[in-house]
Amino acid sequence: MYKLLSHNDLDGVGCGILAKLAFNQEVKVRYNSVSSLNREIEFFLENDSPDTFLFITDLSPNEENVKRLNAHFGENGKVQLIDHHKTALHLNDYEWGSVVVEREDGKLTSATSLFYEFLVLNNLLEARDSINEFVELVRQYDTWEWEKNENHKAHALNSLFYLVSIDDFEETMMERLRNSDDFDFDEFEKRLLNMEEDKIDRYIRRKKREIVQAKVGEYYAGIVYAESYHSELGNELGKEYAHLDYIVILNMGGKRISYRTIHDHVDVSAVAGHFGGGGHQKASGSALTDVAYKQFVLDTFHLEPLQEDAKKNRYNLKESAFGTLYKTKGDDLFLLYHQNGKWTVDKNKKTMSETFTTFDEGERFLKRNFEAFLVKDDFFVEYLIKEVKNNNSNKK
Numbered sequence: 001m002y003k004l005l006s007h008n009d010l011d012g013v014g015c016g017i018l019a020k021l022a023f024n025q026e027v028k029v030r031y032n033s034v035s036s037l038n039r040e041i042e043f044f045l046e047n048d049s050p051d052t053f054l055f056i057t058d059l060s061p062n063e064e065n066v067k068r069l070n071a072h073f074g075e076n077g078k079v080q081l082i083d084h085h086k087t088a089l090h091l092n093d094y095e096w097g098s099v100v101v102e103r104e105d106g107k108l109t110s111a112t113s114l115f116y117e118f119l120v121l122n123n124l125l126e127a128r129d130s131i132n133e134f135v136e137l138v139r140q141y142d143t144w145e146w147e148k149n150e151n152h153k154a155h156a157l158n159s160l161f162y163l164v165s166i167d168d169f170e171e172t173m174m175e176r177l178r179n180s181d182d183f184d185f186d187e188f189e190k191r192l193l194n195m196e197e198d199k200i201d202r203y204i205r206r207k208k209r210e211i212v213q214a215k216v217g218e219y220y221a222g223i224v225y226a227e228s229y230h231s232e233l234g235n236e237l238g239k240e241y242a243h244l245d246y247i248v249i250l251n252m253g254g255k256r257i258s259y260r261t262i263h264d265h266v267d268v269s270a271v272a273g274h275f276g277g278g279g280h281q282k283a284s285g286s287a288l289t290d291v292a293y294k295q296f297v298l299d300t301f302h303l304e305p306l307q308e309d310a311k312k313n314r315y316n317l318k319e320s321a322f323g324t325l326y327k328t329k330g331d332d333l334f335l336l337y338h339q340n341g342k343w344t345v346d347k348n349k350k351t352m353s354e355t356f357t358t359f360d361e362g363e364r365f366l367k368r369n370f371e372a373f374l375v376k377d378d379f380f381v382e383y384l385i386k387e388v389k390n391n392n393s394n395k396k
């Protein structure tokens with residue numbers, strides 16, 4: 001017999017599907033959240049037959065259970081952990097641990113892609129085109145490569161995963177992987193997925209109007225409450241508010257926090273680690289501890305949501321050497337313009353002492369310190385007309 005303990009997201013369930021394709025009735029699969037894995041490991045060690053081979057994928061046990069598993073492995077050699085999280089790399093110190101974050105060619109891994117390689121290499125599963133494609137979609141979704149590659153099929157697969165129950169998803173996917181030559185959605189799924197994409201867009205648009213910003217240590221964080229679509233939300237908010245170092249997504253019901261960043265200069269697994277959590281450099285999570293509650297909920301509850309930059313401008317554009325106009329909620333005006341080789345700021349028409357080598361630096365300064373955002377063209381044009389009038393009357 002085999003037992004697989006895996007994560008309860010698409011990548012984790014991808015491993016479960018592969019295990020069932022490889023071992024059929026001979027495997028018991030249990031999906032876990034990050035926090036429930038340790039209970040399952042303890043249950044396994046106390047209750048399962050010593051003949052059962054244990055796989056753990058996409059998750060890592062706590063220190064205590066690493067010791068227990070190591071002792072168990074010493075007795076019968078029947079443990080294999082496969083993961084791709086940076087925070088699990090120390091498990092490579094054990095014979096039963098195999099953690100690979102990226103390949104030599106820079107290609108990022110996922111638990112599903114690693115487990116697939118393992119099963120095929122050990123002649124436990126035969127490679128097929130349909131499975132190859134499924135595994136690659138899961139990998140691209142889990143690593144966010146799909147976005148760079150504009151591989152919307154990978155995103156759609158994850159959306160489908162959350163639209164149906166895990167049991168239904170497993171069953172449908174296994175049937176397809178066994179019987180089809182390639183991997184695709186059926187007509188009904190395609191219609192459903194279109195509706196779901198629209199729904200996600202509307203959800204994200206709403207959340208853009210709720211986000212607040214706060215300085216946390218040396219970093220600026222954007223904070224938002226949301227129960228769903230954390231990955232999409234973290235990515236879209238990160239891009240809309242690129243002046244923020246990372247995005248904090250609070251799930252109050254689940255008492256969990258997700259941390260996301262689109263930047264390379266921040267490691268959100270370290271941010272999560274500060275609150276007893278972990279994960280990847282660009283995506284991580286932790287429990288909503290008392291300290292985190294104070295930091296992200298109590299201390300920010302009174303804050304007003306951020307504005308958004310005006311989108312459809314033709315005149316008030318970024319990096320325009322003539323000047324770009326920003327406004328705070330309190331009606332302070334900032335003009336960011338290029339002069340004598342430097343980006344300079346006028347606050348309410350008085351030149352500030354700070355100057356910047358790049359436009360982005362100047363904009364970051366305005367957004368971080370003043371929460372000033374790009375104004376719409378009509379406001380900008382009105383501002384310019386007033387300027388001209390003032391100049392003319394001054395000349396008279």
Ligand SMILES: [Mn+2]
Binds near residue numbers: 058084111142
């Ligand atoms: Mn994963």
